[in-house]
Amino acid sequence: MCQAVRLTLVLVAVGTLAACSEGPITPIEDGLAFNHSNNMVPFQGTIIQERRPGGSPGPASDPGCLARFAANFPAQIWVPIPTGNGRINATHVGEGKTVGNGCIDVRNFPVGPMLLYAEVVITAANGDEIHYTSLELIDLNSPDFAGTGTITGGTGRFAGAHGSFDYWSVSDARVLPAQYKVDGVISNRRSGN
Numbered sequence: 001m002c003q004a005v006r007l008t009l010v011l012v013a014v015g016t017l018a019a020c021s022e023g024p025i026t027p028i029e030d031g032l033a034f035n036h037s038n039n040m041v042p043f044q045g046t047i048i049q050e051r052r053p054g055g056s057p058g059p060a061s062d063p064g065c066l067a068r069f070a071a072n073f074p075a076q077i078w079v080p081i082p083t084g085n086g087r088i089n090a091t092h093v094g095e096g097k098t099v100g101n102g103c104i105d106v107r108n109f110p111v112g113p114m115l116l117y118a119e120v121v122i123t124a125a126n127g128d129e130i131h132y133t134s135l136e137l138i139d140l141n142s143p144d145f146a147g148t149g150t151i152t153g154g155t156g157r158f159a160g161a162h163g164s165f166d167y168w169s170v171s172d173a174r175v176l177p178a179q180y181k182v183d184g185v186i187s188n189r190r191s192g193n
Helices: 003-019 064-072
Strands: 040-049 078-090 094-105 114-123 129-138 146-154 163-169 178-187
Touching (some): 040 163, 078 114, 146 178
Antiparallel strands (some): 040 078, 040 178, 078 094, 094 114, 114 129, 129 146, 163 178
């Protein structure tokens, strides 16, 4: 295993342990891992989802999602959800914030899994942003929520970024704040991608 990957794994482990503490999240430094030859680098860390209303990228809810989904998924019953805020500690981001909103398909409420679609902005420690969309399966009968994120761009050094990641709850996701692990890849813009 190359030294850059080992350094990233150590930093992720340290950041994850720090995120489980009662205090603030300890930042993970943007390290040598950004030099992988395949132009994709690890994107790993922890998100603490607080789901407090308010903030951007949108209003308190996203009524526009109803129109977007009605055309593509007419069999589903989409309901806008309040804007959710959180904290992130991840490779290439450091200690940052998350803000997102979207819609949830409530056809199976309250007995079965529901699909949540969200548009999320991660703001890194230096103010640069990563934009992603997520699909999450929520079952109110289970403490475990899981989903996938698709990176769709960003600002600053994340302009034109792409990639994907999986995330899953490591605490009871029905109780806020909920903690999620993130594991995936993001494009390495420094190598021209």
